[in-house]
Every structure is written in C-alpha cells, then in structure tokens.
Amino acid sequence: MDYRGKKPIFAHKITTKMKQKRPFLLLFVMSFLLSCLFTEMRAQSFDQYFEDNTLRLDYVFAGNSSEQHIYLEQLYKQPRWAGRRSRLSEKFLNGNGQLTVRDHATQEVIYVWTFSTLFQEWLLEDEAKTLSRAFESSYNIPYPKAKVDVTVTLTDHHQQVTASLTHTIDPADILIRPIGDKGIPFYYVWKGGQKAGKPEKSRASRRYEATEFDPFEDVNVAECIDFAILAEGYTEQQMGKFYADCERAVDALFAWEPFASLKDRFNVVAVAAPSLEAGPSVPHRGVWKETASNTHYDTFYSQRYLTSQDMHTIYDLLSGVPFEHIMVLVNSDTYGGGGIYNQITFATSDHPTFREVFVHEFGHSYAGLADEYAYDDMDTEWYPADVEPWEPNVTTLKDFASKWADLMPEGQPIPTPLDPNVPDFRQARENPDALAKLNAATQVVGVFEGAGYQSKGCYRPAQECRMKINEVQDFCPVCARAIRLITDFYTSVAPR
Numbered sequence: 001m002d003y004r005g006k007k008p009i010f011a012h013k014i015t016t017k018m019k020q021k022r023p024f025l026l027l028f029v030m031s032f033l034l035s036c037l038f039t040e041m042r043a044q045s046f047d048q049y050f051e052d053n054t055l056r057l058d059y060v061f062a063g064n065s066s067e068q069h070i071y072l073e074q075l076y077k078q079p080r081w082a083g084r085r086s087r088l089s090e091k092f093l094n095g096n097g098q099l100t101v102r103d104h105a106t107q108e109v110i111y112v113w114t115f116s117t118l119f120q121e122w123l124l125e126d127e128a129k130t131l132s133r134a135f136e137s138s139y140n141i142p143y144p145k146a147k148v149d150v151t152v153t154l155t156d157h158h159q160q161v162t163a164s165l166t167h168t169i170d171p172a173d174i175l176i177r178p179i180g181d182k183g184i185p186f187y188y189v190w191k192g193g194q195k196a197g198k199p200e201k202s203r204a205s206r207r208y209e210a211t212e213f214d215p216f217e218d219v220n221v222a223e224c225i226d227f228a229i230l231a232e233g234y235t236e237q238q239m240g241k242f243y244a245d246c247e248r249a250v251d252a253l254f255a256w257e258p259f260a261s262l263k264d265r266f267n268v269v270a271v272a273a274p275s276l277e278a279g280p281s282v283p284h285r286g287v288w289k290e291t292a293s294n295t296h297y298d299t300f301y302s303q304r305y306l307t308s309q310d311m312h313t314i315y316d317l318l319s320g321v322p323f324e325h326i327m328v329l330v331n332s333d334t335y336g337g338g339g340i341y342n343q344i345t346f347a348t349s350d351h352p353t354f355r356e357v358f359v360h361e362f363g364h365s366y367a368g369l370a371d372e373y374a375y376d377d378m379d380t381e382w383y384p385a386d387v388e389p390w391e392p393n394v395t396t397l398k399d400f401a402s403k404w405a406d407l408m409p410e411g412q413p414i415p416t417p418l419d420p421n422v423p424d425f426r427q428a429r430e431n432p433d434a435l436a437k438l439n440a441a442t443q444v445v446g447v448f449e450g451a452g453y454q455s456k457g458c459y460r461p462a463q464e465c466r467m468k469i470n471e472v473q474d475f476c477p478v479c480a481r482a483i484r485l486i487t488d489f490y491t492s493v494a495p496r
C-alpha cells in the first residue's frame, strides 16, 4: 500500500503492561493442563507432516487487468522453520491471495498462508488495461515429509478467484536446490523481549562463518515471530549506521501499544546486506543506484511509493536467516515507504517520520490493516459496496457485524459524524493540547465515512488512527485488537 499520509510531529506515550490476575487456583491448574494438551496436539500435527526446515517457493505472477496467470519458477530448501507450528490449516485473514498445501495422499489441508501482492495493486492501475507485466513473489512453507499438492490462488477485489495454479512437490526431488548462508552477516537486535546488544565491530565487517559461533543460541525461533530487517542502500562501511537504525526501528515498534505488550513474542534479526552505492534509486530525480534489493521510489509513478520488484533477490539475501516477516530498511532521508500484507515492508531510515511510517507500514504487512485515509479524487474503487473487505479496520457495511460492531459505544450513530472538537492535524503540530485531543480521538470507536482511499462507501473505525495520519501515535482500538489477535494466531496463544 502506498503511504501518502501527512508529516507528523513527535509525541510519545508510555504504556505499562497490565499484569494478568489469576485469583483462582483451580482456574490456574485447568489452564495449565489445557495448555499442556494444546502444546502436545500442536507438536504432533506439525511433526506428522513437516520437518524443521523451510521450502521456499518462487513464483511469477503475470498478466493484465483482464487475465492473470501464475508460474512456478524455482524451489529451494533451507535450514530451520521459523513460522507457526499450530493452527496450520487455518487462515486468519483472507488477503488477496492464498497458498494452500495439501497432503498428496489424503488431500487433507495441512498448511495455509494468505498474502497480498504488488502485482494485484498494479492491476488497478491504468497501465494494466493495455499492458501485460510480470511480478516476482516468494513464499516460505514448512518442509513437507511426504508429497504435497500446493495451490496458489489470486483473488480480485470482489474476492473472486482470478488465477490458480496447483502443482505437486516431492520433497525428495533432486532439483530442489539447497540454500543456506550466503555469507551475509546477520545479528539479532531483539530476542524474545530483550535487546540483544550491539554486534561487535569486527563481526559486522567480516563475513559470517557458520562454524565460528551459533547465531541461534538462545533464540526461540520456534515460538516467537521472526522479523528480519534487511539493509538496503547501506555500503559495507555504513553497517554501523545500519545496526543503529535497526535499534531505532525496534524502539519505535515496541514503544507503542499494542506492540509494547507483545514485545516478548518477537525476535528481530538485522541482515547486513551491503550495497555498492548508498541510498535507493529516486527515478523522479533521475537517480539510479546499485543496491542490494533494487528498491526505488515512484512505484506506479507515485513519488512516495518505495518498493522493489526483485522479491526473489530479497529472499536470496535472507537465505539462511529464519524469518517470517520482512522489512527492507532503506538508507534514505526522502519520505516514502510501502507495506504489503504477509509480503514485505519498506521504510526509510532518516526521514523525521521514520518511526511513524515504519509502524504504519508494518501495520499493513503484519496485520493486514488497510489505510484509513481517503482521497477526494480517487477514481479506482478499491472496496466495492457488494463485498465486505477482508481487512479488519475498514467496512463497506455489507457485513459490519463481522467487524467492530461489538466495540461500538451504545447509541453511536452509523455513519458517525465527525467530532468538530477534534483539531486538525496541522494545529496539532504546533500545539501540545491540540495534539492530546487529536490522539484522544483515536480511542473513540464509530463508523466514519472515508477510508481505503475512498471518500464514499468505505468506513473507518475512528476519526484518527495510526493507519490514517502520522500525527497520532496510537492505533485505534479496532486496529490494536487486530494486531493482538494476529499475534496470538502466529504464536499459538488462545485469543484473549
């Protein structure tokens, strides 16, 4: 998603984690027994079908606005599996695409992964009416023990399947290419709730050798969500800056709720892929650079939309690193970014809004949150009225009961009129009282018209939110709940 929000001023809120009370011993014992049972069932299900390795699937999605096709490009095997080990056949959000893995012998669904793609965003551009193009995508699934059938589907904004490919994979296929460490140094900056300390200088400037030390020592890859930050536009000499920037990213992510309360469920690994030149490509200034991930601004001719179309290259750079979610950290002070659900986040390191943009984009890629802002002149209908969007924080009112109806204050009208006492974001930049009022508006739930780029027919849960403007630091209660629930899903915690 293109981030075109407004520039912010800085404001911070410290939120302390509420300690859960367990007043009844019986309840405690029961929950302990249940959790043991749950853990046991979970391990059985994973171990029955999968080994602790990763199968990487590289595809090409191609076509135009009237027809789309999916092609398999290459399969890879790499050590360890960093993804979820339970609720394997469930899907949490629909996304715009789905990867379904079936046991070949029984046709039982044994793993599901949903996602969105840059290709599908491009399909809504005018260019897609007259031109066919190809986009890369890569996905990791746990390495199967026996033959599996993998089905990849893409869906349109009416949630109808527009392209599908099914192929059988024999895990013993000799053409599945094993890949491991590519010699790119990587270091944990966050391990399950704690800062992991700065890497030693000598290690940062030298190629990582697997025999020298175990980078996975005391990292709980199986239980935590593994988030990789990939260096982009940093030269070999700038890796000290890269690690410092990664620490700022981690500080930004865990400073605010709901991530502050969830920080013990994440690992963050910094992957120091060097670029020959500093900074990304900026086509609108005629600047092109030799960089590791080939990122550039001006995606779909939108100046601030910073992406890369080289997904296979990005996955190559991450070889040997256990990860589930990717952020490409771009060494630049030019405003921009992008975030695609279960695919990738792009953020720039040195713009004053770095913290806000990074958390916003991560909201897209991690929790499937939609943009809550609107344009008056948007022609494209991203969210047609006859379909309830799959994104948890927008609604067309087609099926509002499935969204945040349970969080609505009593008597709150639908649609909810804007509160005229909430100040404009421009006022909030100058005035701390106005900022406090603006931020308070994030916590008032309603159904406000204007979201998902559309000024009409699509509604958001709060007047202001982290997914709408940079001036506020908080997510609205609907976005916050979505982040908590998807974190529970990935980390096998029963919903609270």
Ligand SMILES: [Zn+2]
Residues within 6 Å of the ligand: 372, 393, 461, 462, 465, 466, 467, 475, 476, 477, 478, 479, 480
């Ligand atoms: Zn929100």
